[in-house]
Amino acid sequence: MKTAIVYYSLNGNTKLAAQKIAEILNADEIEIFPKKPYFDRGFKKYFLGGKSAVFGESPELMPYEFNADEYDTVIFGMPVWASCITPPLRTFIEENKASLGGKEIACVLCQSGSGAEKVANKLKALLGISSFKAELVLIDPKDKPNDENEIKIKDFCKELKV
Numbered sequence: 001m002k003t004a005i006v007y008y009s010l011n012g013n014t015k016l017a018a019q020k021i022a023e024i025l026n027a028d029e030i031e032i033f034p035k036k037p038y039f040d041r042g043f044k045k046y047f048l049g050g051k052s053a054v055f056g057e058s059p060e061l062m063p064y065e066f067n068a069d070e071y072d073t074v075i076f077g078m079p080v081w082a083s084c085i086t087p088p089l090r091t092f093i094e095e096n097k098a099s100l101g102g103k104e105i106a107c108v109l110c111q112s113g114s115g116a117e118k119v120a121n122k123l124k125a126l127l128g129i130s131s132f133k134a135e136l137v138l139i140d141p142k143d144k145p146n147d148e149n150e151i152k153i154k155d156f157c158k159e160l161k162v
């Protein structure tokens with residue numbers, strides 16, 4: 001049985017973390033994309049993305065391949081948006097929740113300041129679980145690389161291997 005890391009990344013920070021984790025755990029990477037991309041810069045990036053997250057939108061996704069039967073562990077990776085779940089991940093979870101029962105679930109949350117704790121709680125509620133097998137919070141790992149992030153990523157992967 002394998003691990004899948006399912007993630008959405010607007011500016012590459014979550015993507016970088018997901019790639020590192022996938023390499024350490026030999027996990028399958030499933031990057032998801034909304035059919036209508038979010039703005040990746042400027043005022044509209046924050047305003048429209050933040051609004052979409054706060055309103056709990058579930059945008060339609062580009063086709064993806066995910067067969068839950070192949071995995072015993074699923075890691076969800078996303079940026080924190082206005083202390084909320086990023087909408088593409090919400091869509092993915094809504095579409096696949098029924099097939100996730102009994103699996104180990106973990107999360108990777110990237111942020112520039114704060115809000116990850118709130119997102120972790122919202123994510124647990126959406127998934128209908130009480131805890132994650134492991135939880136990783138990183139501050140902009142691509143834009144602000146540092147040794148501490150590398151250590152946190154390794155520790156997170158160790159927790160998942162136990």
Ligand SMILES: Cc1cc2nc3c(=O)[nH]c(=O)nc-3n(C[C@H](O)[C@H](O)[C@H](O)COP(=O)(O)O)c2cc1C
Pocket residue numbers: 008009010011012013014015045046047048049050078079080081082083084110111112113114115139140141
């Ligand atoms: C719409 C929007 C809302 C955001 N809201 C928050 C927030 O509430 N707290 C925070 O610390 N960072 C917030 N950020 C910053 C991102 O979470 C952070 O830069 C993250 O590392 C970006 O990941 P990505 O490059 O994978 O998209 C927000 C970014 C966007 C675009």
